[in-house]
Amino acid sequence: MAISKRGQIIDLISHELKTPTVPIMGYCEMLMNPKFGKLTNDQYDAIKEIMKNILELQIYLDGIIEKQKRVEEADSLDILPRELRTPLIPILGYCEMLKSEKLGPLDQDQKEALDEIQINSDRLNSLINDFWNAQELELGKMKYHLELIDVTEFFNKISNKFSNSVMEKKISFSTNIESNLNVYADNSKLIQIFSNLIENSIVFVPENGKIIIEAKSQNGSIEFKVKDNGSGIPKEKHNELFKKFHQIDTSHRRAHGGGGLGLVIVKGFIEGMNGKISVESEEGKGTTFTINLPRKSKQYGIAH
Numbered sequence: 568m569a570i571s572k573r574g575q576i577i578d579l580i581s582h583e584l585k586t587p588t589v590p591i592m593g594y595c596e597m598l599m600n601p602k603f604g605k606l607t608n609d610q611y612d613a614i615k616e617i618m619k620n621i622l623e624l625q626i627y628l629d630g631i632i633e634k635q636k637r638v639e640e641a642d643s644l645d646i647l648p649r650e651l652r653t654p655l656i657p658i659l660g661y662c663e664m665l666k667s668e669k670l671g672p673l674d675q676d677q678k679e680a681l682d683e684i685q686i687n688s689d690r691l692n693s694l695i696n697d698f699w700n701a702q703e704l705e706l707g708k709m710k711y712h713l714e715l716i717d718v719t720e721f722f723n724k725i726s727n728k729f730s731n732s733v734m735e736k737k738i739s740f741s742t743n744i745e746s747n748l749n750v751y752a753d754n755s756k757l758i759q760i761f762s763n764l765i766e767n768s769i770v771f772v773p774e775n776g777k778i779i780i781e782a783k784s785q786n787g788s789i790e791f792k793v794k795d796n797g798s799g800i801p802k803e804k805h806n807e808l809f810k811k812f813h814q815i816d817t818s819h820r821r822a823h824g825g826g827g828l829g830l831v832i833v834k835g836f837i838e839g840m841n842g843k844i845s846v847e848s849e850e851g852k853g854t855t856f857t858i859n860l861p862r863k864s865k866q867y868g869i870a871h
């Protein structure tokens with residue numbers, strides 16, 4: 568088992584994390600070619616910095632892959648420490664600066680090349696954040712900043728966030744939220760929990776599919792449901808769902824490009840806030856994730 572797990576991790580690092588670095592490098596080289604378009608000195612230096620950091624990241628990833636090949640048990644995620652995030656910060660910063668045209672004007676082709684650099688950098692950033700979160704959860708180091716959240720307001724924001732992707736696939740997206748509901752939770756973690764679940768549903772429902780979100784109070788806790796009428800998950804796979812790097816069908820990963828950590832992080836965050844998650848799903852019919860979060864925090868004993 569250790570071997571296949573190790574193989575999976577290496578595969579994940581080499582494919583998922585290294586893949587976006589290649590086009591970033593390619594587009595940087597293109598932008599620096601004088602034939603492609605004029606650059607100011609500042610623009611040139613910014614692109615050079617992006618390349619320097621991408622190279623650093625690639626060397627670092629190669630080092631991890633080599634190390635992984637040598638270790639016996641590769642079950643732990645401490646293979647991806649803080650250093651992985653360090654080059655991403657300047658990459659995202661320079662991208663932003665170049666796009667704002669503060670360093671000089673850009674023509675249409677240059678803008679498009681920068682868009683590609685930014686899309687791939689964002690993708691890399693969210694993958695690295697997922698690894699980071701999974702590692703912090705595994706080590707029990709995750710910190711939660713609990714606050715009182717208005718559930719209706721929260722889901723209004725979430726609905727806005729997904730309005731474009733829902734529209735593109737002509738999905739009917741609706742919410743059924745009991746009024747005056749508050750939950751005591753970490754807002755950014757709650758956003759990630761529901762974003763991960765909704766992103767999955769969007770991927771797995773067909774065109775014109777349906778996603779419904781429900782929230783109500785239930786025996787001292789708040790019960791949330793994310794329901795979809797997508798492809799569903801076979802029964803025998805339900806236990807595996809919240810395990811690291813688990814994807815029911817790995818060919819799917821190529822198609823939708825997930826790292827397979829979404830549900831691990833969802834479950835970790837929910838349990839970290841003293842909640843529970845369960846799944847009901849039937850192949851071909853759809854999937855419902857049910858989440859229970861306490862109304863009041865055990866930690867601080869604040870009642871609402």
Ligand SMILES: Nc1ncnc2c1ncn2[C@@H]1O[C@H](COP(=O)(O)OP(=O)(O)OP(=O)(O)O)[C@@H](O)[C@H]1O
Binds near residue numbers: 767819830854
């Ligand atoms: N709503 C759903 N309908 C059908 N299958 C699902 C649904 N949610 C999750 N799955 C299955 O569970 C797997 C794991 O989901 P998870 O969110 O953990 O990873 P991912 O979506 O593949 O990648 P990531 O979330 O890291 O981008 C998915 O690949 C898919 O096979």
Ligand SMILES: [Mg+2]
Binds near residue numbers: 763766767829
């Ligand atoms: Mg996912």
